[in-house]
Amino acid sequence: MPALIPTSTSEAPPQVAARKPRTGYLLLAPGMGWLAVFFAIPFVTLFITSLQVPTGASGVYAPGFDIANYGEALSQYGHLYIRSFIYAGLATLFALIIAYPLAYFIAFRGGQWKGLLLVLVIAPTFASFLLRTYAWRTILADEGPVTGFFNALGVLPEGRILSTSIAVVAGLTYNFLPFMILPLFASLDKLDPRLIEASNDLYASPVTTFRKVVWPLSLPGVVAGTLLTFIPASGDYINAQLLGSITTRMIGSAIQVNFIQFRDYPIASALSVMLMFIILIVVSIYIRRSGTEDLV
Amino acid sequence: MISQRPEMVAALAGSMRSSVSRRRLLQAAGISGTAAALAACGAGGGSASDPTQEPTTEETSAAETPKETAAETPTETGPEDLSDVEKVIAWSNWPLYIDYDDEEVGRPTLDAFSQQTGIEVTYNEDINDNNEFFAKVRTQLEQGQDIERDLVVLTDWMAGLWIRSGFAQKLDKANIPNIKNLVDEYYDVSFDPGREYSLPWQSGFGGLAYNVDLLESSLGVSEITTMDQLFDPELKGRITLLSEMQDTMGCMMAWQGADPSNFTDAEFENAIDKLTEIVSTGQVRQVTGNDYINALETGDIIACIGWSGDVFAMDGNYGFSLPESGGMLWSDNMLIPSTATHKKNAEAVMNYYYEPEIAAEVAAWVWYISPVKGAREAMEAIDPELVEVPWIFPTEKELTNSYVFMSLTPEQNEKYQRMFQQAIGL
The missing domain is CATH 3.40.190.10 (Periplasmic binding protein-like II)
Incomplete structure (x- = not known):
């Protein structure tokens, strides 16, 4: 019997070694295929389009290598990038401030209601994004009670909420809030409550416990949540369009109008490529600084 | 058909007041004649805008805008007409721009048309914006691919763009005898002199x-x-x-x-x-x-x-x-896209809506200006009050105070x- 073991093991490893990677690649294939078809190829096409040159006819462009498209796009719409990132950044910040206590409450005090509370968080997303944003127009209407209340307090610089940057940031915060709450909840829920007990036993104040124990352990959730909020919010233009005014337009509107109306595909593509690129840089700096690249 | 008319009219009279929001993305480019001539807009009036382009025929228009039509320009004959074999037509119009009956859940005049002619109409309210609609179908039109529409309704300037680009088929007026009911002022518009390609649907201010x-x-x-x-x-x-x-x-x-x-x-x-x-x-x-x-x-x-x-x-x-x-004074025009395969059926629709009674029914619901002669008289029977509404039947006062926007070349328009x-x- 013992003599048999070496022979069987000596035969088995090569088999396993040979099969393992192949299975791995096979399992990866659908995902990689998806990425290739729906990300890599479109991105390359987008990039090539962004360098095309006009032929004179409207909406027809010839292959080329016209870096000037980027300069033109940036000089004309640069301020919209800045505005988009400011709005998206503010919305992310507000979403984090609102979501963290909520996620904390659901994770630690939710008890048997946890599931229900989570459903309540997601429930609004059952209705269309567009519809919910439209609803805010009614809620924030100039002649409505909300605006009336704040006007009575005299805190509105323009005397209204709708069609101001306040409404746009509020709309972005609202619409992307669930994407902040869920990852936060996921990481807080995993947190072992005994660690908090231990921290208390070691005479840490609640603030110190939060700072030294809870917050660091929830960082993966914070990073995931902020990314899931910030990235789509910077490219969003529905909120700016429906809740904003002509002075609050975001970069998405510029891409849309260039693509659909002017049929200026190179400029629209250049704007899109730059948006992706800027987000990529911002996000990689952010991830590096929060030291959690292995978690995202 | 005619026997159904009274019920139809009664139903309409009831529903038209409840008409809510309708389409409203329009503008103007080319009713010359009275409207603009009366407008105190300098010598020549509306016809002053004509020199910018006078595409009397497909050939000259193509010659004038070579860039625009550089690609293979669909000919004015279009693809084979399947109207005799297939009794169908697909129509794109703006939302709530035709009479609609809430109670019957139908479009009275359109339903009557189908019963009368046996032509089944697929009515799409899918034009919300001239630019947007054009962006959707432009590539297909340029490549001569079927956009699956036999009739579209576009505002003057956009209609002009289609005609100049060769995206519209020339109308066979023998199939549209009611063209005689077209109000004279609409006949010689700058973007389509003699109405070779288009017929107005409604106008407004x-x-x-x-x-x-x-x-x-x-x-x-x-x-x-x-x-x-x-x-x-x-x-x-x-x-x-x-x-x-x-x-x-x-x-x-x-x-x-x-x-x-x-x-x-x-x-x-x-x-x-x-x-x-x-x-x-x-x-x-x-x-x-x-x-x-x-x-x-x-x-x-x-x-x-x-x-x-x-x-x-x-x-x-x-x-x-x-x-x-x-x-501003504008109108929207019915056009047959260059790729349409049911041209004769589309012309039958045009002809039908140029019956004064039918035109009046539509006008009574949409509250816009009907370009059809006799619609005013027919309106008397539907609702005499509406005859006095200057926004449906404009008087000289309104017409003198409104302009028709200059027709633009595609390059001008883009700029x-x-x-x-x-x-x-x-």
Whole structure:
């Protein structure tokens, strides 16, 4: 019997070694295929389009290598990038401030209601994004009670909420809030409550416990949540369009109008490529600084 | 068909008052004749805009705009007509731009047409914006691929663009005997002289729309009749403009003393500068398409540039006026796309809607101007009150005070659209 073991093991490893990677690649294939078809190829096409040159006819462009498209796009719409990132950044910040206590409450005090509370968080997303944003127009209407209340307090610089940057940031915060709450909840829920007990036993104040124990352990959730909020919010233009005014337009509107109306595909593509690129840089700096690249 | 008429009329008379919001993204480019000739817009009136292009035939238009039609231009004959084999037609129109019966859940005139002719109509309310619709189908049209529409309704300037680009089929007038009912002024439009390719569907005015109650509480007046009032600082942040460049810029140019039916680059730029200046003060809340109706209703805006028929069909205390400096007059036109395979059926639809009685039924519901002779008389039978509404049957007063926007070449259009978009924040 013992003599048999070496022979069987000596035969088995090569088999396993040979099969393992192949299975791995096979399992990866659908995902990689998806990425290739729906990300890599479109991105390359987008990039090539962004360098095309006009032929004179409207909406027809010839292959080329016209870096000037980027300069033109940036000089004309640069301020919209800045505005988009400011709005998206503010919305992310507000979403984090609102979501963290909520996620904390659901994770630690939710008890048997946890599931229900989570459903309540997601429930609004059952209705269309567009519809919910439209609803805010009614809620924030100039002649409505909300605006009336704040006007009575005299805190509105323009005397209204709708069609101001306040409404746009509020709309972005609202619409992307669930994407902040869920990852936060996921990481807080995993947190072992005994660690908090231990921290208390070691005479840490609640603030110190939060700072030294809870917050660091929830960082993966914070990073995931902020990314899931910030990235789509910077490219969003529905909120700016429906809740904003002509002075609050975001970069998405510029891409849309260039693509659909002017049929200026190179400029629209250049704007899109730059948006992706800027987000990529911002996000990689952010991830590096929060030291959690292995978690995202 | 005729025996059904009384019931139809009765049903319509009941439903037309309840008509709510309808389509409203339009503008103007080319009714010459009375409308613009009467408009105090300098020598030559509307026909003054003609020299910019006179595409009397496919050949000359192609020659004039070689870039535009550089690709294989579909011929005016179009693909094989399957009308005799397939009794169907697909029609694209703007939302709520045809009579509709809430109770019967149907479109009375259209249903009657199908019963009468056996032609089944697929009616799509999928044109919300000229630019947007064109963007959707343009590539297909350029490549001669079927856009699966046999009839589309486009505003003058866009209709002109289609005709010049060879995207429309020439009408066989033998199939449209009722073309005799076309109001004379519509016949020789600059973008389609002699109506070789298009027939108007409805016309309307672009001008000042306002919420009377809010106007009283803010400005202390019950109507506004000038652009200066629209831009009164008292209304800061409470007004909107139309996203259709022709309507907004037409009103702006007329206000600045230019003639929107015949203007120069400098005059356009001057109006753009004025608009930019006004936008920078925060006066303009938003630039809208359809939404201005909702904003008027909720009270978010007090006044705006809007479209005549819409405002009159609204319930409540709303008003519409043409600015004293001049408003805009536009029409929407039925066209048969170059790729349509049911041309004869489409022509049958055109012919049908040029029956005065049918035209009156549509006008009574949509509250826009019917381009059909005899619609006025037919309206007497439907609702005599409507005959007196100048926005359905305009008098000289309205016509003299409105302009038809100059027809633009595709290059001009693109240039002006860009300047306009930039002025409104993009």
